[in-house]
Amino acid sequence: MKLFRTTLIAAAILGFSTASYAEDAKPLKVGLMLPATGTFAALGTAIENGFKLYTKEQGDKLGGRPIEFIKVDDESDPAKATDNVNKLIKGDNVDVLVGTVHSGVAMAMAKAAKESGTILIVPNAGAQAVTGPMCAPNIFRSSFSNWQPGYAMGEVVAQKGHKKVVTITWKYAAGDESVQGFKDGFTKSGGEVIKELNLPFPNVEFQALLTEIAALKPDAVYTFFAGGGAVKFVKDYKAAGLKDSIPLYGAGFLTDGTLEAQGGDGEGLLTTLHYAENLDNAKDKTFRTAYNEAYKMQPDVYAVQGYDAAQILKVGLDAVQGDVSKKAEFAAAVEAAKFDSPRGEFTLSKAHNPIQDMYLREAKGKENPVVSVATKALADPAKGCSMN
Amino acid sequence: MDLSIFLIQCLNSLQYGLLLFLVAMGLTLIFGIMGVINLAHGSFYMIGAYMAYALSPIVANAFGGGFFSVLVVGLVLAVILGYFLEWAFFSFLYDRDHLQQVLMTYGLILVFEELRSLLVGDDVHGVQPPDFLAGVIPLGDVMTYPVYRLFISAVCLLLALGMYYIFTRTRLGMMIRAGSTNREMVQSLGIDIKLLYRIVFAAGVALAAFAGMISAPVSTVYPGMGSQVLIICFVVVVIGGIGSIRGAFLAAMLIGFVDTFGKVLLPEAAGVLVYVLMALILLWKPDGLFKTS
Numbered sequence: 036m037k038l039f040r041t042t043l044i045a046a047a048i049l050g051f052s053t054a055s056y057a058e059d060a061k062p063l064k065v066g067l068m069l070p071a072t073g074t075f076a077a078l079g080t081a082i083e084n085g086f087k088l089y090t091k092e093q094g095d096k097l098g099g100r101p102i103e104f105i106k107v108d109d110e111s112d113p114a115k116a117t118d119n120v121n122k123l124i125k126g127d128n129v130d131v132l133v134g135t136v137h138s139g140v141a142m143a144m145a146k147a148a149k150e151s152g153t154i155l156i157v158p159n160a161g162a163q164a165v166t167g168p169m170c171a172p173n174i175f176r177s178s179f180s181n182w183q184p185g186y187a188m189g190e191v192v193a194q195k196g197h198k199k200v201v202t203i204t205w206k207y208a209a210g211d212e213s214v215q216g217f218k219d220g221f222t223k224s225g226g227e228v229i230k231e232l233n234l235p236f237p238n239v240e241f242q243a244l245l246t247e248i249a250a251l252k253p254d255a256v257y258t259f260f261a262g263g264g265a266v267k268f269v270k271d272y273k274a275a276g277l278k279d280s281i282p283l284y285g286a287g288f289l290t291d292g293t294l295e296a297q298g299g300d301g302e303g304l305l306t307t308l309h310y311a312e313n314l315d316n317a318k319d320k321t322f323r324t325a326y327n328e329a330y331k332m333q334p335d336v337y338a339v340q341g342y343d344a345a346q347i348l349k350v351g352l353d354a355v356q357g358d359v360s361k362k363a364e365f366a367a368a369v370e371a372a373k374f375d376s377p378r379g380e381f382t383l384s385k386a387h388n389p390i391q392d393m394y395l396r397e398a399k400g401k402e403n404p405v406v407s408v409a410t411k412a413l414a415d416p417a418k419g420c421s422m423n
Numbered sequence: 424m425d426l427s428i429f430l431i432q433c434l435n436s437l438q439y440g441l442l443l444f445l446v447a448m449g450l451t452l453i454f455g456i457m458g459v460i461n462l463a464h465g466s467f468y469m470i471g472a473y474m475a476y477a478l479s480p481i482v483a484n485a486f487g488g489g490f491f492s493v494l495v496v497g498l499v500l501a502v503i504l505g506y507f508l509e510w511a512f513f514s515f516l517y518d519r520d521h522l523q524q525v526l527m528t529y530g531l532i533l534v535f536e537e538l539r540s541l542l543v544g545d546d547v548h549g550v551q552p553p554d555f556l557a558g559v560i561p562l563g564d565v566m567t568y569p570v571y572r573l574f575i576s577a578v579c580l581l582l583a584l585g586m587y588y589i590f591t592r593t594r595l596g597m598m599i600r601a602g603s604t605n606r607e608m609v610q611s612l613g614i615d616i617k618l619l620y621r622i623v624f625a626a627g628v629a630l631a632a633f634a635g636m637i638s639a640p641v642s643t644v645y646p647g648m649g650s651q652v653l654i655i656c657f658v659v660v661v662i663g664g665i666g667s668i669r670g671a672f673l674a675a676m677l678i679g680f681v682d683t684f685g686k687v688l689l690p691e692a693a694g695v696l697v698y699v700l701m702a703l704i705l706l707w708k709p710d711g712l713f714k715t716s
Contacts, residue, residue: 072536072540073646073647074645074646074647076540076545077544077546080545206694233690233693234690234693235693235694237651238651238693238694239642239643239651240439240682240683242439243432243435243436243439243682243687244686246431246432246565246566246687247687249428249431249565249566250428250565262547262645263547263643263644263647266547267641267643270549270641271641274559274568274569275566275568275569276559276566276567277566292546293547295548295549296547296548296549296643297549298549298551
C-alpha cells in the first residue's frame with residue numbers, strides 16, 4: 036500500500052513536471068504586492084481571491100504561459116513601499132506587478148513601474164495621480180479614481196434638490212479628491228458647498244465637527260470615510276440626532292463592509308460606487324456563485340477589482356502571446372478592449388482608468404443593493420496625464 | 424459661534440478629555456509610576472475593545488449576562504494577562520535601559536496584532552451599548568447627545584478620584600511610589616516589591632483593557648486601533664508630568680479643549696495643535712505640569 040502511494044505521488048509529480056515541460060513556456064511571474072497585515076488586510080485578501088478566481092477560470096494560464104505568483108505583504112506602509120517594489124522588480128524579475136490598496140504605496144509602485152517599464156495593474160488605490168501625472172503606457176487601473184464616486188454623488192444630491200451642502204472627510208489625498216469630485220458634480224448642477232470640514236487622518240473624534248454641522252444646518256452632508264472611521268462616523272452622526280434632520284450621502288466605502296458593524300445606524304444611507312449588490316447582469320451572478328463556491332463567502336467590490344485586474348492582464352497578454360516586452364501592443368489591446376466585468380461592462384480611458392457606470396445604492400441590512408445608475412460611463416478627467 | 428454651540432463644544436471638549444484620561448490611565452500607572460516605557464499600551468487597549476466584541480456571545484451563553492458581565496469577565500482576563508506578562512517579560516526590564524524596554528514592548532505590539540488577526544480576523548466591528556444607556560438626550564433643538572458618552576465620563580471621573588485617593592492617601596499607594604523611587608530600599612523594609620509590582624502592572628494592563636472595553640461602543644473595534652491611541656496617551660502622560668495622576672488628568676482636559684476647538688477654529692492646523700501644545704508646555708516646564716519627586 037505504501038509503495039502504491041509513493042508510486043502514485045511520484046507519478047503525479049512526474050506527470051506535473053512533464054506537463055509543464057510540454058508547454059515549453061516560461062512561467063509568467065506575477066508580483067502580488069498587497070496588504071496581508073494591518074488595517075487593509077481583509078481588502079488585500081479579497082483582491083487576491085478575485086484575481087486567482089479569474090486565473091483559475093483560465094486554466095491557471097494567461098497568454099499561453101503558466102502563472103507563478105510572488106507575494107509581498109506591503110503592510111500598507113508607504114515608507115517600505117519603494118524597497119518592497121524594487122525587491123519584486125529587480126530581485127525577483129517579475130513580469131507583471133499587481134497592487135495595491137493604499138494610495139501612498141500605490142504611488143511608490145507607479146513611480147518604480149514607470150522607471151523600469153514593468154507592467155503594473157492597480158486593483159484598488161484610487162489616487163488620481165496614478166492615472167494623472169504618473170500615468171504611463173504600462174500602468175493600468177482596474178478599480179476607480181477617488182474623483183468618480185464623488186462626482187456621481189454630486190449629481191445625485193443636486194437632483195434631490197439640495198442647495199447648500201457641507202462636506203466632511205479626512206485631510207488626505209483620497210478624502211480631498213473625493214470631495215473635489217463631489218464639488219465638480221454638485222456645483223455644475225447649481226449647488227453650493229458652504230463648508231468643507233476636515234480632520235487629520237486617521238483621527239476619529241468627530242464630535243466637534245458634528246456640532247459644527249448642527250450649527251451650520253446645511254440641506255445635506257457629503258462624506259468620504261472608510262473602514263473603522265466609516266463605522267464610527269455613521270454611528271456618531273445618528274447619535275448626534277443629525278441623521279433624520281440632515282440627510283447624509285457618501286462615497287460607497289462608507290457602507291461597504293461596514294454595515295454590520297454600524298449595527299443598523301447605516302440603514303437607508305445612499306452612497307455611490309462602481310459596484311453594488313443585486314446588479315442585473317448575468318456576469319455578476321456567475322461571478323458571485325463561483326466566488327462563493329471557491330472561498331465560502333460573498334465577494335465585495337475589492338474582489339471584483341482583483342478579478343478585473345486579471346482580466347486586463349489576460350487581454351494584454353493574449354495580444355502579445357505572453358511576451359511582456361511588447362508594451363505598445365499590450366497597451367493598445369487593453370485600450371481597445373471591452374471588459375465584461377461583474378460591475379457591468381467597462382473600457383479603459385487613454386489614461387488607463389476605467390470608464391464605468393456609477394451606481395446609486397441604498398443600504399439595506401448588510402447589503403448595498405442598487406437603486407439606479409447615478410452616472411453612465413463616467414471617465415476621470417485625468418488631469419496632468421500626458422497620454423490624454 | 425453662538426452661546427449654545429459654544430457650550431456644546433465645551434461639553435464635547437470635557438467629554439473627549441475625560442475619554443483621553445480614561446485611555447491614558449493604564450499608561451500613567453505603568454509608564455508614569457512604574458517607569459517602564461510601554462509601547463504595548465495601545466495593544467492592551469485594543470485587546471480590551473476586542474474582548475468587548477468577541478466575549479459578548481460567549482458570556483451571554485455561559486452566564487446569560489449582558490454588557491456588564493462582559494466587563495467583569497474581560498477585567499479578570501486582563502488582570503491574568505497583565506500578571507503573566509509581568510512575570511514572563513517585564514520583570515526583567517526594570518533595571519535595563521529604555522531602549523530594551525522599547526524593543527520588547529514593540530515586539531509585543533506585533534505579536535498581539537498578529538494574534539488578533541488570527542483569532543478574530545481583520546474586519547471592523549461594532550459593539551452595542553447596554554439598552555438602558557443606548558438613548559440620547561436633546562441639547563436644545565440643535566442636536567442630541569448619546570447617554571453612553573456621559574456614562575463614560577462619569578466612570579472616568581470615578582476612576583480618576585479612586586486612583587488619586589489610592590496613590591496619595593493609602594499605605595499601598597505610598598509603597599508603590601516608594602518602590603518607583605528606590606526598589607532596594609523598599610525591599611529592605613520588608614515589603615515584597617516583586618509581588619507588589621506584579622500587581623500594579625496587572626492593574627495597569629487591566630485599566631487599559633477596561634478603557635478599551637468601555638469605549639468600544641463609541642470607538643468601534645477595528646485593526647490598528649491601538650496604535651491610534653498610543654501616541655496621544657504618551658502626550659497626556661508627558662504633558663502632565665511623568666508619575667503625576669493630577670497632571671495627567673489636567674493634561675487630558677487641556678488636550679480635549681485644544682483638540683476640539685482647534686478642529687473648529689483652526690482646521691488647517693488641527694493635526695499638529697496637540698503637539699504644539701506639548702512642545703510649548705515642555706519648553707515652559709521641561710518636566711511637565713506636575714513634577715513628582
